[in-house]
Amino acid sequence: MLRTSIQFTALFLTLVSAFFLIKGNITLATLDIAKITQTGFLFYNKEVVFNLAGQRADTMVGFIILLFGFGLQMANSLWEMRWGVFAADRKGILISIIVSALIFFSGWYVSDFLKNKTSKKVFEIHKVLRN
DSSP states (O other): OHHHHHHHHHHHHHHHHHHHHHHHHHTOOHHHHHHHHBOSSSOBOHHHHHHHHHHHHHHHHHHHHHHHHHHHHHHHHHSOOOGGGOSOOHHHHHHHHHHHHHHHHHHHHHHHHHHHHHHHHHHHHHHHHHO
């Protein structure tokens, strides 16, 4: 009972910590980014727009991957273990490396897409503010 309690507490704490890590950044809306990056009445800092949009996108993608990892750990913990499955299997390790690499590069692509989408929206807001 104690071992199970410790394992699942650690598992749930990864989810709780992820929430606190993303809380400040994921709630940053495009209008907020536009306000933060405005340096004067008509001007804005383009680099700060890209930086904040990138942070927001990376946070979203990272949180989704962390939730996926949490789900995998939970499924593995609830899966009945047999005596012969404790050893590491080379094929399983190779598959996990390939899947992890695919998720990494997919996450990179999605993050870049979200960053560009957010940046465009912020630049549109700045154009509206100029006119």
